[in-house]
Each structure stands twice: as C-alpha cells, then as structure tokens.
Amino acid sequence: MVLNVVVVGVGGQGVLTLSKILGACAIETGVKALVAETHGMSQRGGSVIVHVRVGNDVCAPTVPLGEAHVMVALEMLEGVRYLNYVNPEFSLSIVNDKVLRPSIPGAKVPEKETMLKTIKSHSALTVVVSASEEAIKLGNPAGANMFMLGFLAGLLEFMGLPMQGCCTNRVPHPSADLGKANAAIFERGLMEASALLERIGGEVTELPWLRKDFFKNLGF
C-alpha cells in the first residue's frame, strides 16, 4: 500500500519544511517514503507542490494524477490549481482558509466561496481549517505549515504509523519564542485531526483508505 499526499501552497509558506519532517518521521518508523520537492519557486512566492508518498511499495517519486489520498492546501488558490491530483471517489482535501493574491498586475482571484465549492466538488471530503489564523494567534504568523503537520501526524497516527512523537521533536526552533509558538501550533493541528476523526466517526466509506490498519501489514 502507498499513501499519496500532495502538499501545495505558495513559496515561503513552509511547504518544504512540513513535507521534509513528514518524510523523515515516516522513515524513522521504518516505512519507505519519498518526498519530491519543488525548489527555486519555494522561497520566491511561486506556486509550490510537494509529493509525499508513504509505503513500502513506493518506487516513483511523484503522485499520479487523480491518485492523491490527501491534498493539503496551505493556500486556497493553489488548492484549486492542483485539483487534478485529487479524486472525488476517495480524496480528503485539507484547505487552509487563506487566499494570497498572486502579485502580478491586475490578477483576478475567484471568490473564496467559488473556490471552496470547486474543491469540495472534486474531493470526497473537504475540511477547511483556520491554520493561518491559529498560527497568528499562537505567535508565529508564518506557522500555518506546523498546523498542517500536526493534522497529518494525527491522521497517520490513527492509520497505524507511530510518528507523532517524532514530528513533535522535529518542530523547528529558529528562536526560543518561535519554537514555542510552533509547538503550540502543531498541537492545534493534532487536535483538529482528532476532532475530525471524532466527527466522522473514524473509518468512513468516503475515505476508504482512512483505516486503523492501513499501515498494519507493515508490522506496526
């Protein structure tokens, strides 16, 4: 089994940092993972997609179109842009309630409601989270990625990959204050994942891969 995740957003939002920690922790639990990054655009405000593939059967670095189990969108416009990776039969889209206007003259951004409606119609289940807002409240305006990391760690833990502790340890500490803020934001993300699992009642037909035994046959 392979779990396919695409993490999308805008350069500077910490897409790479999030994905790298996720991959490193998966490896630490003993399962294979590949993380295909986008460099160059990543710090200069460009559109960024990172492919994270977890599972011992993974060989190729990229997620096939329409085969992402999870799409994490740190920004809504980017969530819409990469919908061709998402599948209405089984994809979970986790969307940050944040829109960043591309800084090109006269750029027309669709209405937030229209964008959300499109994402929802393409996904089996869509969850909108206030990752940026929570991050600002908790002391790091650039910490929305830590919220998403917490969310994903919560999901993977539920699916049988014991990686929550590893992720907690790897939350970046550029300074004492930011480290503290990041840890708190990560916790918020974890809580949000638990809340979702509780709300949908754990295993559901919309997300057939969201099972407690997804990673079980790998020996955990």
Add this chain to the structure above:
Amino acid sequence: MKFEDTTTLKEGSILMLGNEAIARGALEGGMGLAAAYPGTPSSEIVESLLKVKDKLGIYVEWSVNEKVAFEVSYAAAISGVKSLVAMKHVGLNVAADPLMSSAYTGVRESFVIVTADDPSMWSSQNEQDNRLYGVHAYIPVFEPSDPGEAKELCKFAFEFSSKVKHPVILRTTTRLSHTRGPVTLGTIPRLTTRGEFTRKKEYVLTPSNARKDREAMLTRWKRIMDEVNAVPFNRIEGDGKNLVIASGIAYAYVKEIVASGKVGDGWRILKLSTPYPVPRKLLLKAMEGVEKVLIVEELEPVVEKGVKAILYEEGITVELHGKDLIGLPYEMSHERVYSALKSFTEGRRPRVLATRNTKESLPVPPRPPTFCPGCPYRPLFYAIRRYLNRKKLSYVAAGDIGCYALAHNPPYNLQDVIINMGGSIGTANGFAHVLDSVILAIIGDSTFFHTGIPPLVNAVWHRTPIVVIILDNEITAMTGHQPSPATRGTGATENYIPLESVVKGLGVNFVEVIDPFDVTQVENTLSRAIEYTSKQREPAVIIARRKCALSALRSLRRAGIKLPLFKVDLSKCIKCGTCYNAFACPAIYPDKEGHAHIDPGLCAGCGTCTQVCPVNAIVPVDHSDTYKLQKGLIEKFWR
C-alpha cells in the same frame, strides 16, 4: 537529521535529499576534493560537502565557474586525489573544453563528474540531455533510479573510475536530486587531500601527444565497454516475452506500473544504470526469447540508439519501440509510462490513467515566482522602468541568469534577451553595433564573476557604448545563497573582491555604486550613465548594492529583532494601484474597492514602498521613538 550530523553514522537508513545522497556516496567512495559552481538542481551536492569539509579534512570549494571547478577537480584526480566536480547540465557546456581533454589524458585516481540535468526545465533555459556528453567525449555515464541508489552508485562510480583510470559522468535529474528518500549508510574511509604529481607526456596535449592519447583512450574505452556488463546496478528482473529497457528514474516508474498489475503480466525488465555504453552481453542475455522491446528513458534516445546499434551488429531483428511511444520532451510520469506500456501491448494509446479526475476545474491566475518582499531588485527595476517610460527611450535590455531574470515578467518587463550565463554583456556588445537604441546589460554579482568579465573587457577594448548594471546582493541568491567573490566573508579562507575595483581595473571610466532602495538615486545615476555612453562612446557600469532580502531577514530573525512593519492609511489611499500593480510587492494587495492593504505576515519592513506612493499613504505601523531607533538598528543587516 542534518547532513553535518551524519558523518559519524556507519549504518542505518535515513531520509536524504537525492543530492545529499550523492554527496554521501562521494564520501564513502573516498573523495578528497570537490569543486562546483552552484546551479539548480545540482547545488546541494557541494553545499552538503562544504558542511563537513573541516570535520573530515577534505578540500571543498565553490569555484568561480564550472570550467574552473572542472579544472580544479581534474588536477586533483591526475595528482592521485579522488575528486568530484558537480554542476547543472548547462554548466557542463561551460566546462566542455576540459571535459573533452580529460578523456584523452585519463586520470590517475577517481574523477567523478556529476551533471544534474533538468527535464521539464523547472529552473533552466533548456533540457539538454548530458548523457550525450558521454557519447561525445568517450566517458561512461551512470544514472541512478532513486536517492538510495544514487548514494550507492556514486560510491561505485569512484571505484569504477579508479579501476579504469578514466573520468566517469554521474548523471542525475531534478526529480532525483530534489527527492528525499531512504538512504542506507555505509562507512566513510579515511579521506586525504594529499596527492603526488608525476610528470607524463599524456597530460600535455600538444598534437603529437594528443594523437597517442587518442589511441590510448580508445583502448581504455574497449575495456570500459566490457566492464559495464559487470556493473551490479544493471540487472534483469522478471520473465516474459515483452522486454522493457528502463534507464535511471524511468525504471522507478516502469517498476511501479508493472507491479500495480494495471498493464497485465509477462514483463521482463532490463534495469540500466549505465545508459552509455549499453552493456552488450547483458542486453543479449535479456533478449533471449523476447518478442518485443520497449525502451523507456527521459529526453534523448541515448539507450535506444545504443540498443539498436548492438542489435543490428548482432543480426537480431525484433519489434522495437522507444521514443515513438514514450515521447521526447519533459520528465517521466506515471501517465506517460502507463500510456506507452498499454499501447505497446494493446496497440491503443490511453492518454491518462483510468482513474484521473476529469471534472472541470476553475480557471485560476498563474503564480510565477516573484521578487521577495524586501528584495532590492524590486525598487531598482521599478525605477528603471519608470525612467525608461518617462523618457520614452528606445532601448534593449539584455538580461542574464539569476533571480533578476524575473524582471522579464510584468510589471517591469525588463530583459529582452536571456540565453546563458554572462550573455547579457556579450549580447549587449553586439546590439550596440547594430542598433541605435540605448543598450542595457543586467547581470548579478555571481554571474558577472562567472562569465561577465571577458565580455566587459571586450566592450572596453572596442569602446562599445553600453550601460552595464551589476546587481550586487553579495550572494548567489537564486540557487540558495552560495557565496560569490562579492560576498564579504570573514577573510580567513576567502577574500572579498569588490566589484568596483574589478571594473575599474578592466578600464571602465564610469563606475558608480548606488543603493537600489533609493528610487531617485537609481533614476539619476541611470540618466547620467546613458548620457556618458552616448557622448564618450564607451561602457558605463552601475553597481546596485544591497543584501538579498532573504539573507537580511534571516539574520534579523536569528538576532530576534522585530521588523518595523508598514501599513496603509486608508483615509489617504486613492486606489491608484501603483504599490500593488506597478511596484508589485507581494505583501501589498487590493481589497474589492481597490484600496491597498499590507499583509503583516509578508511585509519585510524595508519601507521602499513609501517612496512609490504618490500620496504618502504608506506609513510605519509604529511611529514611536522605539521604531526610529529600530530602523537604525536593522539597517546594518541590510547592508
């Protein structure tokens, strides 16, 4: 785990970036010296090695360009020190001259040439396939299929080169270099930088010696063609009458799709890590009982041509497909491999995997990379654009490779030709002789040192009236902040070379250093430079100096200094859009009515936008004395 913390590990599996894996493989292969010029997607190889050089007692440098890096590394190899040189694919064009010669002379110890190709041109001007340099130069090419194998293969390349006394090309691609995957660690032997040079005629390529070298090279090549049959990374997998030959990362896609069961059974795979030369004996073994052959590889048909030649020589006739089904341009994908495998067996061509989402999506505006908030290039290009518009000047702006190439995009629309490193000043020389327009050349500090100096000498020599603008952010920014000769370091191991001293030394008489944050100063200096070139008929050079915003912000963050943010006074804002459309800072955005707002999460606190607002509506968030004090304090981080 950080790369610098991994040197003491001798076993276990950790997540590594493909480029880190290559660096690790070099260390395990006994490398004593490495040199490179940064370039995406190759930069992290030598960046990683630099982090451990002191700990391991090896010599590692950023060279001024790829040709020099190649020569530095080659000299070590012919002195008996195992060495590596790394560059992006187009960098090997710059180093092609010594590359060809290195195969003639051969080497005394391992010499591994890493070329990082960029299929799909994620950050390059072309997607040339550097495996063809192997064909051109008689150098064997190795190609890994994932980060784990990249480590092993790099280590093996060192052994192979040492054994056959010949340079070896290790070819990686963006997708491999920038993918993290599990890497199984091995032991790093004792490394040494001390060599011994023995004088030999072989190293002196005068025509009479070169002829002897040419023959010796062909003898070595015969041995190499034989040795590649025993490379353990080439192997036959599975059994069936359909043979797929897959090289490099293409193998990863083929393996996954065959294993998925979506294309049926009966597949035999010949996995290749030596696309050139193709291992003849292994190929013939793989061909036994095969009815059809499909070759899957990225970009040019290097393996395909090699296989076709061998089969013809051996008198084997078989149905063979390759580029006709898999296609030529761009990187490999699940969809391409699936489509090729399906049409190979069924004769029809599905364009996509059956599961693809076919719902109609919402059109969204593109989001190209842009100058960061606080980037000194934004006010610079804004000022140049404004000056050219106001004066209605006829001009051509010759551009170059670096972040500043982004100014080609709206709203600046500055840079009309960008073809290669150093090409700005070179092409400006030509434009000046055939056009009556003002000729600008725009080039960064690192690119100027790389290949910008000879064309500037040419302009001085021939009294060519061009205005050269050197954007000096004191770093190689686009590729991830590698130092350049214009970086003010500690001086312990690297000297700072001020650009103005170089330019004056070349004989340029108009040289001015300006602050790109000062929009008025930029316009005035540009005006004088243009006047000077038209009157004196010789080049003028403007050096715009400010630190890269990413470096400045990083040191501010580390120092724990809060940024002095700015906001828009909405009672003054006239909705003109100058700040978000013409200046185009990503931190400034309009609301539905067109009023400007500043995102506090993005604002870098540079304050240059206050100069462009026609009604002074952009003001500091904090007016207090603390702020004024802070402004003075942060200035040194930007200089």
